[in-house]
Structure formats: structure tokens, C-alpha cells
Amino acid sequence: MRDRFLITTLSLLFILIIAGLFFNQVLLSGYYSKLSRNNSIRVIPISGTRGNIFDRTGRPLVTNRLSFDVAIIFQEIGDRRKLVNLLKRELGFSGAQIMSALEKAGNRPYEPVTIAEDIDKEKALALEESSFDVSGLIIETRSRRNYLYKHFGCHIFGYLGEVTANELETLKDYGYRMKDLIGRDGLEKYYESYLRGADGGIQVEVDSRGHQTRILGLKEPQSGQNLQLTIDMSLQLVCDKLLGDHKGAILVMDPRNGEILALASHPTFDPNTFVRSGTSQNRLKLLNDKVGRPMSNKAISGIYSPGSVFKIVTASAALEQKKITPYTRFFCSGSYNLGHTQFDCWKKGGHGPQNIVEGIMNSCNVFFYNTGRALGVDRLELYTRFFGYGKATGIDLTDEVKGIVPGKGWKRSHKKGAWYEGETLNYAIGQGYLSVTPIQVLNMISAIANNGNLVRPHLVRRVGANDLQNQKPKKIGLKDGTIREVRKGLFEAVNNESGTAKRSKPAGTIAAGKTGTAQNPQGRTHAWFCGFAPYNDPKLCLVVFLEHGGKGGLEPAEIARGLFEEARAGGYL
């Protein structure tokens, strides 16, 4: 008996369906036939505009501009010759170009097919006027991304690209359609879901001649959310100017909260190149440049030997582990012998007796060979990780790399060999297998400036109307004494007459810092500078990195001086 209940329920539902069909196909058939005959419902999509990007002072950096495209609806072409002439005259199309455009439009005859993108406003107006008596031609307006500063800040913003067919498969559930643009790198990618607006559209009834008669439905497009950055564009422009033709990166950050004030990586590219659809020569050139690699953000994706800037870690570790005290002195004769191998200091004649402050000030290799041996590789590895090396800093950009923090275990698994004592010596001066990104070096110097606290570097302070919360700083756990001694060394390096970083000494404020000159198998040495200011109350720290840039004490130190002075002028110090 129980299945009677089920049969009855299903039967009733079937009757409902039949009634629905009767209602639509018999009673309303006239109404629907009319709609169908005129094939009369069209949907005109309206894209939601992408959020704008502003710098910390509210200056617009990335916005949208109105642009004009030319499209053809093949089915509605009236006088073909007239259309061809118009395209020839106004757009300078050749015969072959027109043929291929018409063929393209013929494949999808009932919808507008774009044949020319982003044409001049004057041309668009001229065409719009002519299109009254040339049917089938329409001018479409749409908003396009506009990177106001072109090359400058390109690695912060990233660029946009069309979604691929593969991506569309999974993205279509989130409202993406064919030919939609999606963030490909930088903030455009990281904050894609916030920046992207939601598409809307109107559904209209049109008569047999294609004129709109009635609006059936409207869905308002929604704009994406704006981003306010921590970047100060004037400081950013200074960085870009100072980097000039060098390959390399500059990072400037507030050590107290991790706000990045400037991030430059050279060579650069112009994100506007990627705004138009289709391929272009310029775009391919940028993507295929394997030497300069303009698309890669060296500040977060490039890994290099840190050289002597790493001595900050070695010094801190040794003081923490009580392997040396502020009074420990090692004698530098110009070289250090381990078995039969001789490890040189950079200064031929030697530095004589050195304590920790002098060791940092002179960047004395022999002092750090001794310190490194006293520490041992395991403790060195531990402190390297404490300072944030070997993992991403967590900046709000994509494609950040981790670098390599070597150690006994790493060597066994990656190089299939035992650790040599000589490698510990190289490790202590920032050479060997150790590989770091410029932003990790920034993290390290910021920890020293910020009393041993690691902050999370970030670029965005506000999304839409919401201020982003700063993450709580992470304590490395360094004693006050340790930080004090290391800072003294960094102070002397900049301010002492014979300090290695003396060229970075700015006017008007007191800075501290460390240079680095890293040997590498690819050629000329990499040049580093990292430092902070003001010495007594650090408000700003920076890293200058020049790929194959020679000595850290020369150009990077001078660039740093310029930056400190500009930052002071800008009110940051």
C-alpha cells in the first residue's frame, strides 16, 4: 500500500508538468511565437569596472579609461561596398585586412565581432557618424586598464591577460566569460577577487529591424573595490630613477609595521602593453627576454648570494649563543687557514685585532671565519631561519620564492654529500649555497631596526572601505645586548671615516647599514646595501641590490644615501 503514496505523488507531479506545457504551448503560444519570430531578445552585457589603485597619499596609480572598439554584426550588413570603403578610409584597412575581418564576423553572424580595438577618439566619432547610413557597423565603448605611471611600479601592479579556455572551465562558475581579463601578476593577481567587478547587463526586446523596443531586465554591474597602497609614489619614482639602467632591486619599508614604501625592480615593462587583446610584437619581446627578464620581480623572485650583509646574522647568532662577547677579539692577518686551505680577507694586509663592532664596520672576513667556526653550521642554520630566510616573507604578491638555507641535512639530500668545515666559513660571510631574495634581506635589517621583531611586509593598507589589520610582529628572541652591539657595528660602518658603508652617510639624519659584495659563478659580483635610519629611532629601512653591480660600498651605498635624503625630504625621517 505504501507505494500507492509514491505513485500518487509522482502522478500529480506529472500532471503538473503536462499542465505547464499546456499553459505555455497552447494558451501562451501566440505570445511566445511573436517573441520567437522576431528572435527578439538580446542581452547586452555591461562590464563592471575594475577597482582603481591609489598610493598612500591618495594619488591615482592604476585607473580605467574609456576606449573605443569597432565591431561588425555580419547579419545586419546592408551595403557591403559602402562598409568596405568606410573601413579603408577611416581605419586605413588594407583589402586583405578587410577580408579577414569579414570572415571573422561571418563565423558568428548574429553577434558583434570586434575587428579593431582601442581606436582614437576622433576616429571613433567619425565612424559613429558614418555608421548611421552604413548598417552592420557599431562602435563599442568599454573601459580599459590604464597604468598611469607606465613602467614605474610595474612589478607592484602586475598586468592583465585574457582568461584561457582552460581557466574558463573552472572560473565560469565565478562569473568569468570568454575574453574577460584577469590579473596575471603582482597586485592585479593577488587581489583579483577584490579588484574585479561583477558584470551586469540589460536584456532587451528588439523588433525585426534590430531596434530596441522594451527593456525586459536589468542587472546593474558592480565595480570592483579600490586598493590603497602603502607605496609612496614619489619615493617609488626616486627609486626607479636611482636604479636607472642597472639591473637590480630597491625596497623601502617602515620597520615598525611592514608597510612597503617603495619596491622597484629593473629592468621594467609597461603593463599597458598587455591591455589590448591579441598578441603584439612588444608583448612577445617582453615575455621572451631571457637575459634581462623584465617580467620577473627581482625583489621577491630573484635569489642571490647575500655576501657580507649576511654577517648581521652570523654576528647576532654568535652573541646570542655566547660564542663571542663584545670584548672577544680575533686577529686578522689578511687570511685564515683551515687545514691546507687558505681563506682570505678582502683586505690584503689584514685588519689586525677586531672586536664585533670593528668586525662589522670593516666587514672583516677573518673575524667572521672565526665566529662562524665557533658557532658551527647547525646553529648558523638555525639563526638564519630565525631571521626569516628559507621561507617566503608573506608579502601580498604572487610568485615569491623561498631561497635556500643550507645545512647538514640540506646538503645530504640535495648534494648527496657530507658538510665540510670550509663551507661553514663561507656560510658565515654569506657565500656558498646560501641563496636569498632582496625582500628577505629587507626583513633581516628591519628586524634589527625593530628590536628583533619580524613584521610582515605588505603593499596594501586598505581594500574598499576596510583598513587591513597589520599582523602582529613575530619575535626572533634576540637579547637587547645583541641588538645593541650589532647596531653599533652598523652605525660605525656608515659613520666611521674608515667604515665600509661610509658612502651611504646621508646629510640631515643618522643612518646605519651594511654593504655586501657577493661572488657568484655568473660573473661580476652582486652588490648589496641594507640599512635603516634614523639610528636612534628607526622609521625606515631599505635594501639596494644591483645584479652584477660590483662593490656594495660603491654604487649601492651611494644610491642608499640618495634615498635616505629623499625620504627625509619627504618627511619619513
Next chain:
Amino acid sequence: MITIRRRYKDFDMVLFAMTFIILLIGLLAIHSATQSKGLVLSESYTLKQLTWLGVGILLLIITIRVSYHKFLDIAYMLYIANILLLVLVLVMGHVRLGAQRWFSIFGFAFQPSEFMKISLILALSSYVGQKKGAMDSLESLIIPTILMAIPFVLVLVQPDLGTALLLVPVFFAILLVGGAKPKYLIRMILLGLACMPVFWHFLRDYQKQRLLVFINPNADPLGAGYTIIQSKIAIGSGGLFGKGWLNGTQNQLNFIPERHTDFIFSVIGEEWGFLGALMLVLLFFLIVHRAFNIGNLTSDRYGKCIATGIAVLFGLQVIINIGMTIGLMPVVGIPLPLVSYGGSSLLTTLIAIGLLLNVGMRRSTF
């Protein structure tokens, strides 16, 4: 010779014939939906569907010849294997960042959630059958509920709302004919309804959107609403007699997305008119009726559960699918059995029909 004749004495020829008539209608509709005058569209949909049909008929023969008790013996194994496939689809979907319901095998999409419907019916029938008359306690409902809940959640998060919701009435139907107390079942349904607000919370945005569009198609003229309106125009303009095969303008002009899969009925409605559509609906109803009939005639409790489960599953799929093409049901992505393009759905339905025939012809054996 005698045994064979005796075995096929109860073979439901009407059900069998009905199935093939509907299959033929489906092929004609797919052909019409994927071709277009003047424009070259892929002809391969009809061919692919024919390939699937070949495999399907093979499976149909197997499911008819092997006693359904053999399937019940391995019901739990099938169930677990199917669950593992569902998990695998989810994991692969995660790797590919987003939703995914199917595996691709030689260019053919394979959708484990479709087969889950049969695996669940078999597993539930196996449990209920074993219990004999002891289904009237509340405790005896625990295991069936778990059996249903696991695939329900896995399919829901795929996300495939329609298929997940379809499992629920099938579950209740099997328990009802299996002897569970109606008052417990009603309480479970009420509890489920009370949980709806929580459930709503877990839906993805676009799923919520689809349900809201059901209430007001103009809410989203670009997406689901557009499809519903276009589909209604297609079906409505078909009138009493239809525009004739291959003559539906609405379908040929690319107006309806997914018109060879979930919205295939709009092609039939437009080209075959009310009379054609009515005939197809009646054919479907006849199959449902025969299925209940088979469940009624068999004295085997297992067989009764299987037949009822399949009857409800089949009937509801038809009702929901046609209902959504004329705006009576939300667009939840359920194919029209035996008609919509798509291999997994076709194979599943043919296996289900095979099981029905199987139960029917062995009704006097058990």
C-alpha cells in the same frame, strides 16, 4: 530451453520497447540541437552519443542477464568504490583550482556522481532487504541515513546541487517501502527542512543565484534567467504541432546554452509542439508506472526496494528537468534521462532500466 523461456516469461517487453523509443527521440533531438542551417556545427555529438549508446546497450544486456542478487552481494563494495571516485574527483578538482565533476577518459567525460545514484539504491536496498521486517525502529534508520549522507555531502561540494538533492527522495522512498515507520520519516524530513537555513549558508554564490533566479528569472538576465526565458520562448512558440524536426529557430540561432544537454527538452518542445512533448512525457510516465508495477509484483523485499528507488529516481529526474525548461523548477543541472547528451547519465539510466527488467523477470524465482 524451458528455463530460458520461463525466465523471460515475465520480461517486461513494454518497458523495454519504451526505452528504445525514447532513446531514438533523444538522438533525433541531439542531432537537431547541434546542427544549424548554414552554419557548420560539430556533428560529433550525435556520433559520440551513439558510441555511448553502444556501450550502454552492452551494460543493459549484462544487467539483465546477471541476477540482481549478484549485484546486491557486491552492493557495499560498489558503494565504497563509487565514494572513492567521488573523493578522487574532489581532490583532482582542488589541484586544478575549482569545481570539477568528471574525469576525462579518451575525451569522454566520466561523472562518478551519476553512477552514485545506482550505487546508493543498491546499497540501501541491500541493507533494508537484510533487515527483513525489522525496519520499524528508529535505530534501524541510522545506517541508511549515513549511507545517504556521505555521497550527499560529497556531491553537494562538487558542487552539484541537483544530483545531491535527488538522492534524498530516493532514500525516503526506499525506506518507506522497506517498512520504516512513516512518523519517523516525517520527523526526519521536518528536521531536514529546519536545517535549510544552515544549508543555504554553505551554498556557493552562483548556486544561491540560481535558486533566486527561479523565483524571479529577470534577476539575472545574463545567466540562468536568460536561459529560462529563452527556453520558455522556444517551447511556447512550438505551439500545438511544433515547427517540425530541424526547424526550431530558437534552438538553431544559438539562443539557448546547453541545449543539447540539460535543455534538450526545449528543442523537443519547439520542434514537436505540445502533442510531441505530451507524447514524450506520457512515455516517461509509462516507464515510471511499469517500474512501480514491477516493484509491486515482486515478493522479494530487495527487488521491491530497487524497483521503487529506480522509479522515484527516474520520475523525479524527468519532472525536474522538464519543469526547469518551462520555469516550474529551479535550474539545477539535471539531465533528461535517455534523451540529454552525456555518457555518464545515459549509462546510468540504462543500468537502472536493466536492473528494473532484471527484478521484473525474476519476480517468481525469489
